Every structure is written in structure tokens, then in C-alpha cells.
Amino acid sequence: MPDTSPADPVAEAFEAQRDRLRAVAHRLLGSHADAEDVVQEAWLRLSRQDAADIHNLAGWLTTVVGRISLDVLRSRRARPEASYDDRLPQLVVAVDDGPAPEDDAALADSVGLALLVVLESLGPGERLAFVLHDLFAVPFDEIGRILGRSADAAKMLASRARRKVQAAGRPTAARREQRKVVQAFLAAARLGDFEGLLRVLDPEVRLTVDTSDGVVVVLGATKVAAGATARVAGGAAARGRAVLVDGLPGFVSWREDGTALSVMAFTVVGGRIAAIATVIDPARLAAMDLPDPV
Missing domain, CATH: 1.10.1740.10 (RNA polymerase sigma factor, region 2, helix turn helix motif)
Incomplete structure (x- = not known):
């Protein structure tokens, strides 16, 4: 100090x-x-x-x-396989019964996790340009010097990142399409359809898994798809249901004995899954207010 x-x-x-x-x-x-x-x-x-x-x-x-x-x-x-000390924020899980007009305002405020996971899915240059310029008003010429690129290139990186963040933060306009993408992902995972998973995953998708030993990150559609098929094929999930996790399309699964197995939240950008936030830590799952299994 x-x-x-x-x-x-x-x-x-x-x-x-x-x-x-x-x-x-x-x-x-x-x-x-x-x-x-x-x-x-x-x-x-x-x-x-x-x-x-x-x-x-x-x-x-x-x-x-x-x-x-x-x-x-x-x-x-x-x-990307390294573990990190910081856990995902406390997640609010609600039953997903489909869009309801009275829920629009609440969904519009539920973009905290969306912003977090989209920031995590950005490339290093995109994230730095967006955060420094849009959140801390650092000029693009200075950002360009940090990146070793021109101010115009830094501006383009920030613009690309901004579009991803804005797309993830639209709460209801694309909600139905987001659900369809998530349903396609879950169906492909259950069937072990590797190609089907790749069709709905962004090539640079980021999977964040909150475990009892820390947070593990996996990057890239190929690795995420391989992990998804392996987990579902050999997993212990007996029941599951669609939910909203901080306003994002999500899914909760339970073991046969009714104990929670996992909570997943999906960020969909441009018709593909850009990020998946998953909690499998038993202690965190036990502390969540989860709906009943179906």
C-alpha cells in the first residue's frame, strides 16, 4: 500500500x-x-x-x-478454463409463463445480469473500448493508444460492443425469439445434436459456471457445445422447467430427489446465444428461491 x-x-x-x-x-x-x-x-x-x-x-x-x-x-x-474468485451476483429466478404486458416494466429493469454476461462475452478490445469510453468518458484517441490502434479503430470496437449490449438489454421486443433459441439449445443438448448446438451458439460464446470451487469460464462454441452434450448425456437431471433469471431466458433442473441441480441464464444476441451463466454450487442453489419442480 x-x-x-x-x-x-x-x-x-x-x-x-x-x-x-x-x-x-x-x-x-x-x-x-x-x-x-x-x-x-x-x-x-x-x-x-x-x-x-x-x-x-x-x-x-x-x-x-x-x-x-x-x-x-x-x-x-x-x-479460459481458469477459475476466478468473484461469483455471479445473487440471481432472481421466476417462473416463465410467457410474456405478460404488466411484466414489461419489471423486465425492462432486469438487465443487470444481461450487462454482466454480455461484457464477459466481449473480446478484450471491445470490452476496453466500450467500458472506458461509454462508462468513463475516456477519449477514443487515448483508448487507441492503449490498444495500439487508431482512434477510428477504437471507435469501431466500442460501437460493435455497444450494439451487443443494447441488443441484450431489450427486455421484451425479442423475448419470444430468445425463448425459441434457448429451447433449440436445450433440445439439441438432450439429443446430443452437436451440429444443432453450433447453429444456435455464437462462435465466441462464453460459458460461466459457478461451482463450489469458484467460477470456471469456457470460451467458444465448439467447447461449450461439447460440454453441453456431455453434461446432458451423463447428467443426473430428472426434471426441468423454463424460468426467467434476472429477466433473461433461463432453465432450472432438479435431480430425482427434488434437489436443485443447476440454474442457467442465457443471453441471446442476434439470434444466437452469446453467453450462458450457470450455477451448480449446491450451497448457492440451496439459498435461491426456486420454483417447485414440475
Whole structure:
């Protein structure tokens, strides 16, 4: 931790930026632990610099945090099977009885998980450009320097990411189509139809599995499809039903004895599944207010 005594003005200036830097890193990485590590690394790099040469400390620190976070994101893409400390947020599960006009307002507010899982499904460059520009107002020329690309290229990445986020956040316009895509996924998984799974999965789909040992991430349609067919073919699920999970199309499955086996939430973008958030941790499942098995 930096020395925050009055005799150390650089440390004081850094501490004044700490909360904002932590927020930037957390939005980029989705992990409190990783965000803390990134902010601490930014401090170490600042401590090795001559502060007199830094004319805009806030901008300099944001750039450093962005570059370190980008390295972490790229490392995750190379090692998608790694476990992460941060769990999925507490999920609200409701029976999915089809769209009802009186539910529209509630569904419109239920985009927290959608935003989270779509951010996780973005490529490192897309996520950095979108988060830094749209959430923290960092100029595109600065984002381009972090990415090693032009400002126009950074703008295109942010625009592409924005379209994905906006598509996932539309609560009712495409709800029926989203259900059809999810139903097609579940049917293909039950039949072991690998090609059918690939047809409904985005090539860069992200599967996040909350287990008792941490969160495991799997990237790519081929790996997600292979895992889906294996789990269903050899799984212990006896019953299941469609649900809404934080307003997203979802599915709950139970064992024969009535204990919950898993909760899944699907983010559908452009007619394909872009992300799947799954909870199989028995402790978390036991703490959820789940509907009765059918």
C-alpha cells in the first residue's frame, strides 16, 4: 500500500484516484480481486516514475490501469478454463409463463445480469473500448493508444460492443425469439445434436459456471457445445422447467430427489446465444428461491 503521509504528495494524489481506478478495473475485469491487483500494480509503476514528468496524473493512471487490465483480459482468453474468485451476483429466478404486458416494466429493469454476461462475452478490445469510453468518458484517441490502434479503430470496437449490449438489454421486443433459441439449445443438448448446438451458439460464446470451487469460464462454441452434450448425456437431471433469471431466458433442473441441480441464464444476441451463466454450487442453489419442480 502507498505511504499516504502528508510528506508524500504523490501517494496522496494516488489515493485520491484509487476509488475511480478500482471502478475502472472492476468494470473491465469483473473481479474485485483482480481489480485490486491492477490498482496496486498501477501504484508500483507510478512509484517508479518521476511524477514531475506526468502532466495529467488522472489520465496517466487511467491509461496504466487500462493497459494492465487489457493484459489480464488477453491472458484470460488464452486460459479460459481458469477459475476466478468473484461469483455471479445473487440471481432472481421466476417462473416463465410467457410474456405478460404488466411484466414489461419489471423486465425492462432486469438487465443487470444481461450487462454482466454480455461484457464477459466481449473480446478484450471491445470490452476496453466500450467500458472506458461509454462508462468513463475516456477519449477514443487515448483508448487507441492503449490498444495500439487508431482512434477510428477504437471507435469501431466500442460501437460493435455497444450494439451487443443494447441488443441484450431489450427486455421484451425479442423475448419470444430468445425463448425459441434457448429451447433449440436445450433440445439439441438432450439429443446430443452437436451440429444443432453450433447453429444456435455464437462462435465466441462464453460459458460461466459457478461451482463450489469458484467460477470456471469456457470460451467458444465448439467447447461449450461439447460440454453441453456431455453434461446432458451423463447428467443426473430428472426434471426441468423454463424460468426467467434476472429477466433473461433461463432453465432450472432438479435431480430425482427434488434437489436443485443447476440454474442457467442465457443471453441471446442476434439470434444466437452469446453467453450462458450457470450455477451448480449446491450451497448457492440451496439459498435461491426456486420454483417447485414440475
